[in-house]
Amino acid sequence: MKRLSFLVLLFISTISLAQQNTVLTRWSAAKANAWYAKEPFLVGSNYAPANAINELEMFQAENFDPATIDKELAMAESIGMNTMRVFLHDLLWQDAAGFTKRLDQFLTICAKHKIWPMLVLFDSCWDPYPKLGKQHEPTPGIHNSGWVQSPGADALSDVSQYPRLEAYVKGVVGAFKNDPRILAWDTWNEPDNANDNNYGQNYLKTELAKDRKIAIITRLLPQVFQWVRSAGATQPLTSGVWIYRSPDDWQNAAKWSPMEKVQFENSDIITFHQYSKPEDLEKVIPALQTFGRPIICTEYMARGVNSKFQTHLPIAKKAKIGMINWGFVAGKTQTFLPWDSWQKPYVNGREPAVWFHEVFKQDGTPVDPAEVTAIKQATGK
Known part of the structure; x- marks a missing residue:
């Protein structure tokens, strides 16, 4: 009887270990x-309400503002938009x-x-030291002066915090794994972005060393994909490449960076x-097709580098390439x-001659009515 019990336990343990070691594809x-x-x-x-400086302020209990979100998403609906890309944060899971x-x-x-x-x-972009609680006010004249990374530099460089990150991913995905209101899960935004010209090596120098940060995330990102899959996500997974390359490079796997290899080989879309x-x-x-x-x-859509609604949406629609621009209503970001x-702050209330991002000004008027017309034409609104 004891031998039988031992064999049963051994069988259960073997099955359990096999399940743990299964790579979900x-x-x-x-x-x-x-x-x-x-x-x-x-x-x-890419959406955050005008009164949120970052993803923490958007979703923390003391700042969450359904009325503003409802008003702004009604504006999006009015011009035919049907998706938004929205950033979450691991620290928010402390109030799961x-x-x-x-x-x-x-x-x-949204629905x-x-x-x-x-x-x-x-997300690997902007401030590497996020904190819960009241977020600082925007720094006058500076683009995205309060956006925060998730996880921050401390968590990235401390493997003892990885179980907390895993609990966040499995918890939030598990809660919404079958939810038809969600289009997809983006596991990590710009994972190899070292923020050279703001928090990184060319400016504030508060980032982790560039090579170290990228090496850490290159090892961690495959695990994140596995966490999402093991949580039972029924929506597709992705992590987007962001460094511009020649089209030939995307067709030649030998030219991919180790991070890009992880992204391409694990993304459903x-x-x-x-x-x-x-x-x-x-x-x-x-090339991507x-x-x-x-x-x-x-x-996409940064007017100062010639990335625009009027030019890009017709090209994308012809190929049915989904298009999600940065910024919606001008605000604290x-x-x-x-x-x-x-490097060159817009001080004393000075604005650029050409706005970089955003579809609408804070008063609800379009930055450029011709752009709204282009969006409506593309969406058939």
């Missing part, structure tokens, strides 16, 4: 394309029940306005960023200011 191209065939031409913005409730409220508002968001779990002229978009689309998977551009405002 990405969707087949056929499954990804079948999913995408049901989607409309996806158009939207409250954060889950607020995220559910947010998704309900009310026929918007299916892509949710971003981690291909996502990328494209802050460049329309001719570059026309070249990169055929060789992957045989759905493609969504998750950041101040991303209507250009990236180089870190």
Whole structure:
């Protein structure tokens, strides 16, 4: 009897260990394309309400503002937008029940306005030292002066915090794994961005050393994909490449960086960023189409570098490449200011002659009515 009990326990342990060691694989191209065939031409913005300086202020209990979100997403619906890319944060999971409730409220508002968001779990951009609680006021004249990384530098460099990060990912994904209100999960935004010209080596120098940061995340990102899959996500997963390369580079795996290899080989759908002229978009689309998977551009539209609604949306629509621009309503992120405002701040209330990002000013008027017309034409509104 004891021997039988031992064998039963051994069998259970073996099965358990095998399950732990199972590598959950990405969707087949056929499954990804079948999913995408049901989607409309996806158009939207990277979204934070005008009164939130970052993702913490957007979702913390003391700042969460459903009324403002409802008003702004109604504006998005009015011009035909049907998705938003929205950043979450690992520190928010310290109030897991409250954060889950607020995220559910947010998704309900999105659904009310026929918007299916892509949710971003981690982000390597901007301030490497995030803190819960009251966020600082915007630094006058500087683009995205209060956006924070997730996880921050301390958590990235401390493996004892990885179980906390895993609990966050599995917790938030597990809570919404079957939710049809969610378009997709973006596991990590710009994972190899070292913020050279703001917090990194060329400016404040408060970042982790560039090579060290990238090496850490290159090891961690495959685990994050596995955490999301093991949590049972029924929505597709992605992590977008963002450094501009020649189209030939994307077709040659030997030219991918180790991080890009992780991103391409684990993503169910291909996502990328494209802050460049329309001719570059026309070249990169055929290169990415060789992957045989759905493609969504998750950041574009920076007027100062000739990335615009009027030029880019018709190109993308022809190929059914989803398009999500940076910024919606001008507010505390101040991303209507250009990236180089870190070096050349727009002081004394001075504004750039050409706004960098955003669709609407804070009073609800379009930055450029011709852009809203272009968005409506693209979305058939």
